[in-house]
Amino acid sequence: MVNMINIEKTSLIPSWQRELQSAFTNINELLSFLELNVTDLKLYNEAAKNFPLLVTQSYAERMAKSDWNDPLLRQVLPHPDELEKHPDFLSDPVGDNPASVSPGLLHKYHGRILVISTGACAIHCRYCFRREFPYTDNSAHRSQLDSINQYLSNHPDVTEVILSGGDPLTLSDSKLQYLIEELAKQPQVERIRIHTRLPIVLPSRITKKLLDTLSSTSKKIIMVIHSNHPNELSDDVSNVLLSLKTIGVTLLNQTVLLRGVNDNAETLVKLSHRLFNCSTIPYYLHLLDKVTGAMHFDSTMSHADDVYHQIQKKLPGYLVPKLVREEPGKMYKTIIARNS
Numbered sequence: 579m580v581n582m583i584n585i586e587k588t589s590l591i592p593s594w595q596r597e598l599q600s601a602f603t604n605i606n607e608l609l610s611f612l613e614l615n616v617t618d619l620k621l622y623n624e625a626a627k628n629f630p631l632l633v634t635q636s637y638a639e640r641m642a643k644s645d646w647n648d649p650l651l652r653q654v655l656p657h658p659d660e661l662e663k664h665p666d667f668l669s670d671p672v673g674d675n676p677a678s679v680s681p682g683l684l685h686k687y688h689g690r691i692l693v694i695s696t697g698a699c700a701i702h703c704r705y706c707f708r709r710e711f712p713y714t715d716n717s718a719h720r721s722q723l724d725s726i727n728q729y730l731s732n733h734p735d736v737t738e739v740i741l742s743g744g745d746p747l748t749l750s751d752s753k754l755q756y757l758i759e760e761l762a763k764q765p766q767v768e769r770i771r772i773h774t775r776l777p778i779v780l781p782s783r784i785t786k787k788l789l790d791t792l793s794s795t796s797k798k799i800i801m802v803i804h805s806n807h808p809n810e811l812s813d814d815v816s817n818v819l820l821s822l823k824t825i826g827v828t829l830l831n832q833t834v835l836l837r838g839v840n841d842n843a844e845t846l847v848k849l850s851h852r853l854f855n856c857s858t859i860p861y862y863l864h865l866l867d868k869v870t871g872a873m874h875f876d877s878t879m880s881h882a883d884d885v886y887h888q889i890q891k892k893l894p895g896y897l898v899p900k901l902v903r904e905e906p907g908k909m910y911k912t913i914i915a916r917n918s
């Protein structure tokens with residue numbers, strides 16, 4: 579009887595949430611799955627102490643077996659290099675804390691506010707600039723929506739709400755629907771922008787219910803997916819992006835330039851072409867935010883400049899993302915211009 583009840587309960591959980599529950603959280607298990615051996619995991623586990631390994635099965639299946647340098651693996655595997663400290667690498671490299679106006683609400687940019695909708699993700703990206711963000715005190719819970727709406731009323735120039743996190747698509751369908759419906763009640767809000775890795779790392783998250791929620795709001799929905807490598811864009815990912823495009827979602831991509839992952843022109847050119855085939859426009863190529871633990875992903879400015887020059891020569895203008903960097907306290911991204 580008990581088993582019957584458990585089976586019934588399990589079947590009520592949407593398949594994407596079950597997939598999330600079975601994500602890899604153990605370094606040894608991930609490495610075994612990838613047929614990789616390491617004699618001593620002590621430093622890897624040490625690197626994972628404050629920001630544990632998390633990677634979905636679906637994402638891990640796109641990694642090559644027996645390849646330590648797989649570009650997807652490098653993005654998620656805690657590495658002893660993370661233990662190296664440097665004074666230029668900080669816990670809050672983009673100035674989130676000074677921009678916080680109330681729990682879960684950041685106001686950095688003119689006309690846009692950012693809502694930290696959750697601290698949860700489906701994957702832990704080792705370069706994440708919020709890897710040390712205090713989510714427990716700074717996520718927008720239902721009870722805080724009133725203060726967010728009040729803030730909007732006091733700032734009529736804000737026309738866009740950015741849902742960030744964590745990853746907003748880890749919220750259940752009902753929570754996300756509630757959030758979008760509440761924000762949509764504000765007549766001044768024209769656009770709701772969702773920053774998410776889930777279409778990439780957990781394509782099953784794009785459910786019919788989610789598509790219904792996104793298509794039924796009167797507000798324009800923009801989704802910024804965060805893809806860093808063409809190997810991430812499997813056929814499953816392409817299909818869900820197409821379904822989002824079909825209901826009228828504007829799809830943009832931002833990429834972080836990551837040493838040893840995508841810091842070469844060939845990969846970035848391939849990524850732009852693949853994104854376009856997946857109905858998505860390459861939007862930003864971000865220099866790494868200098869967060870503690872991510873120093874091994876940093877490229878020199880001259881290398882970034884060189885790679886960018888090469889991709890400009892190889893791509894049509896509409897497939898060249900803007901090369902940018904975030905500077906704390908600035909109200910816009912700094913566009914890095916080239917002279918030639």
Ligand code: SF4
Pocket residue numbers: 698699700701702703706707708709743744745775
């Ligand atoms: S999905 Fe986004 S918020 Fe989550 S760890 Fe990756 S970069 Fe950070």
